[in-house]
Amino acid sequence: MSFFKDLDLRKLPMQLLVASIITLSVSAIGMVELFGGRFVITGLFTMAQILFLGPTAFFAYRAAQEAPEGKKWQGMIKALLLGVGVGLVMVVFVWLAQNLDVRSIFINISPRLINILTFEHAGGATTLFIALVLSALAGGALALVPDKLRNALLVGAGVTLLVGLLSEILAERLRSLFGSQLSSAIIASKALQVVPAAVLFLLVAGISYMRQSGRIGKVGPTLKPSQTKIVRTALISLLLLVLPMLLGSYLTEVTNNIGLFFLMGLGLNIVVGLAGLLDLGYVAFFAIGAYTMAALTSTGHLGLAGISFWVALPICVAVAAMAGFILGMPVLRMRGDYLAIVTLGFGEIIRILALSDLMKPYIGGAQGILNIPKPMVGELALIRPEQMYYVILIGVAIAMFMSTRVRDSQIGRRWMAMREDEDVAEAMGINLVNTKLLAFTIGAGFSGLAGAIFASKLGSIFPHSFNLLISINVLSLIIVGGLGSIPGTLVGAIILVGLPELLREFAEFRWLAYGVLLVTMMLNRPEGFIPSEVIKRELHAGDEAEQAG
Amino acid sequence: MAMLEVNNIHTYYDKIHALKGVSLHVDQGEIVTLIGGNGAGKTTTLRTISGLLKPREGSVKLNGEDLAKYPAHELVYKGVSMVPEGRGVFAKLTVEENIEMGAYIDNDKARIERNKESAFTRFPRLKERRKQVAGTLSGGEQQMLAIARALMAQPKLLLLDEPSMGLAPILVDGIFDTIKEINKDGTTVLLVEQNASMALAIAHRGYVLQTGEIVLSDKADKLAKNETVQKAYLGID
DSSP: OGGGTTOOOTTHHHHHHHHHHHHHHHHHTTHHHHTTTOEEETTTEEHHHHHHHHHHHHHHHHHHHTSOTTOTHHHHHHHHHHHHHHHHHHHHHHHHHHHSOOTTTOTTOOHHHHHHHTTTSTTHHHHHHHHHHHHHHHHHHHHHSOHHHHHHHHHHHHHHHHHHHTHHHHHHHHHHHHOHHHHHHHEETTEEOHHHHHHHHHHHHHHHHHHHTTOSTTSSOOOOHHHHHHHHHHHHHHHHHHHHHHHHHHHHHHHHHHHHHHHHHHHHIIIIIITOOOOSOTHHHHHHHHHHHHHHHOOSTTOSSOOOHHHHHHHHHHHHHHHHHHHHTTTTTOOHHHHHHHHHHHHHHHHHHHHSSTTHHHHOGGGOBOOOOOOEETTEEOOSHHHHHHHHHHHHHHHHHHHHHHHTSHHHHHHHHHHHOHHHHHHTTOOHHHHHHHHHHHHHHHHHHHHHHHHHHHSOBOGGGGOHHHHHHHHHHHHHHOTTOHHHHHHHHIIIIIHHHHTGGGGGGHHHHHHHHHHHHHHHOTTOSSOOHHHHHHHTHHHHHHHHO | OOSEEEEEEEEEETTEEEEEEEEEEEOTTOEEEEEOOTTSSHHHHHHHHTTSSOOSEEEEEETTEEOTTSOGGGGGGGTEEEEOTTOOOOTTSBHHHHHHHHTTTOOOHHHHHHHHHHHHHHOHHHHHTTTSBGGGSOHHHHHHHHHHHHHTTOOSEEEEEOTTTTOOHHHHHHHHHHHHHHHHTTOEEEEEESOHHHHHHHOSEEEEEETTEEEEEEEHHHHHHOHHHHHHTSOOO
């Protein structure tokens, strides 16, 4: 049959296998069960359904996408086959779970799970099968629609899903800003109502579509690029100033955490992103900043000076920067992996030192330092997150300004040259010793600033707050955001610090989701969400060479 | 007085005695070539001159001033630029960014622009590809780029380490023509080469290096006719 000529099914078994394994895994580890009652859109569908139908749709889309140009309908055949395949696997799974005792090994395969998978009614295995096939077909169909429409649909669906997931927090905000009537009209029992969800989806998808077609720019008065920039800056500044009032305490607290990690990210971005020095002990400078602040300002018995936050702040930055300088010296000759290991060790040394009996009389060992006062403005102590927000905002603003200026200066070019090739950089007249030390010093200073604010924000600090995980988190966020890119660092901080905090319900699966995100990112978009120009080129140099040749 | 004077240098890699008393000099306006086989010490000599390696004995003097006290990166300020072996372009930066990086020590924007323009006039190929990533250039183009970049610092003395390495013969001709032109425009050149016949064809004088020692030195045309040189390096029996 010429209809099926060239139908390339070689990749399909692999895709089928992966889709099945993912669907089985999310079921068997208890994710599906946990979200069984968690509606995203009230009465319509739950988070669990997204979890066990989503993978099939995604892989069907991938399979369909590979269909040759001009024979796009072949994609639908692949999607159908994939859907039927996963459907059969899941039906067998449900049958096994109902008729054999598998719970002794897989404790999470409970009757409740089977109820959810079979859509809560007897004979639901057929429904499950049909639902999987339909999801696959939907995924396949997505590959057929034009790019712009597909992007618009995906953006709309993504935003709606996110809003649905965050609806509990949103409901609280809506209640306090606009009253409970509006709030319950939009969000009921932790999920979006059907109509607002549809409106939101259409609105977001519509805007996204219009933007891609370039129709939005023509609306409104035309401004010169320079004027647009001023207007935009003014709007963003205004938004940032009133943000705590819109967000409320809890979300402001989350924003503050994002801000602190963003601050650290900016510093590490200089060391790793611009200068190319892989530093895995970055938390050390954060700890040094925090302990300096604690020792200088604490009113407890470990306080040394009892000076105010504002006086102590520059000292903390200077001490952390000094530590960066000192760490920089012995590692000047090291590159890459070796540097990473030495800095890793340094980070641990600082943490263990803070825990040790040796330092206990000065910094309190495991009991830490208590009674660190909040920053004061006149007579007002900045206790609430909404007040602390402004301190962090100022810190971030200064750090962002400095990063941008330094990156675009001669020093920035020096770092770039050194990152690309140390020998050639030296032949170009660049003093490698100074350049490296400068990167370590400035990076450490930023981290010290974040640490100092952190200490004052918490009011007490303990060695456990400064574990390796923070270094890894900061490194991950600049990689996910885009190495060397400042907006990327912010996006990374929002995704890796903000989202896990907001999606607390995921609780036990948080780190799993985190790991999956990192692996998927590195495979599909290694340059990060908002990459800097040079890094993008580096990772796609092969593509360009193909185009050129 | 010679512009560059290398006096009896002994350089070691740990215990390996790589240079056993090399002396040579380069006068203003000359092209001097240093030829020799693999492992003769050509690159070691160049790295010692540029300060990347420190000699245990002997001295390197530029216009009478001892260079020992300067670290490698300060040599650029003294008017010495080096094109490292294997070209060493910044593979991920564009052609233009590479060239601008060469003017790192320069703070005069107008002069940088002028130098950039003259680099593009000298190498029209690079002008065509100014926005292209250097790593995707051909070997010959990368060599041009490395030379163009070194010239951005307006050196008085240009050190070239095996510019013909890994290039097709037709490109080698082009590169050597360029070196000759650069020299005519007033830059003194010290050229380290394995390709002895090409190097001797454009140089004024030459030195032959063998296992860390200078075994012969003469005018280039005379070296080219020397029996030992012909046998050992030019493949003429």
